[in-house]
Amino acid sequence: MLEASSIHIGYQKPLLSETISGSWNKGEVIVLLGDNGVGKSTFLKTLAKLQKPISGSVELTTDKIGWVDASISKGVYLSVFDFISFGISSTKEDIDYWFNRFEINIETSRFVDELSDGQFRKLCIIRQLLKRPEVLFLDEPTVYLDVKSKKQLALIIQELKESCLIFCTTHDLLFAEEIKTSTIEF
């Protein structure tokens, strides 16, 4: 469902000297490992078609894409409900389900910028899961999460991969070990 043919990633000039090719399907969890700044996030953006590759092409057969990174805005007056409903048609059952799974108990009328960083990170993940994605990109999803929540996220990823192709960058090797079906090292 996702295929990359000899892509060169980067902005003006390529980040990597060699090209990347590959074909991935549902059921896979691909973990990307590597130092800061080597191009892991750029690679994910290219796969998600958020950014064009310098050369080569990306074939993506779905537009149901989940994306977790630190770029989403908290706004000033965004309520928790705003945050998990803007542009998504999610039901109350879905919302309750994921809130329970992530063990967060917050009123949906609260403003997002009143939450702790950990709570906000969980909310970011929940927003993407409410989209019922077929491809899920997780760019360092474990940042700010406590040990218990990391375990819970690993478990959820295991369940999700049945119906979803998952890419994940992380610097947490234990977490990577728990979720991966394969790795790409940069």
Added chain:
Amino acid sequence: MKNSWLIILVVLLFTLFVLELILGTVTIDIIKGFTEFNSVDGNILESRLIRASVSVLVGASCGLAGLGIQTLFKNPLAGPTTLGVNSGASLGVGMFYLIPGVSMHMEWLGLSFFAVLGALAFLFLLIVVSGKSLNLTFVLIVGLFLSYASYEILEVLLQLSDSVGIKSYVFWGMGSFNRANVYSLIALLLVSVMGFVVMKKYATWLNIYSLGDTELKLLTRKSITFNKRLLLIVFGIWIGLITSIVGPIAFVGVVVPNVLKMVIKSSNLNALLPLTALLGAIMVLLADLIARGAIGGFVLPVNAVLSVLGVPIIIYFLVKRISGARG
């Protein structure tokens, strides 16, 4: 909760609208005014009806345009003045009143013509200078400098002008509904409806926009720059027209959306649009009632009344909000 607010605001607006027709420095017979158009009561009622309608439209428009610009710039303190378009209108009005002879020889063009021309010229400059990428931080800075430039030019014009011109210009700057007539009402109605329809159509897009460009790209795949430019032009024309008719009363556009977002605890534009229009209309209608002496008996500038009404409210809510937020 949102529906009950809607009902309360509709009732309040209706009450104020009726009061605006009944109350005034002159007491009139309303029924006679409606049945006998050519009587004195009929004439007074007609002018009050226009004034009340203009107040409602200006209030609603200021609120909505403010809401739109705050959403677009992702800044709760942005407002109708942020674009600098109203400075363009001020400059146009300044040229009309302050350059000796202009108001006398070009009176047939009218004050509004100069104001709209100034506003559109500034909007055009803003769009052209901000270039292809339409970086909104850059737009903000350009808007700010356009405002400075117009302010400085106006200072020079003030130096050169006579006392009559200066007085007219200063009074315009205080905001007034005295110049409103049937034609300005129609123009305002058309542009307000256009603005409202555009905002309604873009409400969901703007909601996602407030979460950031990544979400927007993933969920809509529409051209972000095109939409931003379109909205800027719509808001610019809207604000330019309001300023040209009643003067710079942009303050409502900052207060109303901030207060409403805190009260309903949401930034959802679909819910905020009707509420913002209503509360904006209520605020300006109330301010005009007080300003023209219908309540209290003193004639005051609209802007002064609005500030006295609005500043304590906005400070109260902002302090409450800031103490709740983390970092």
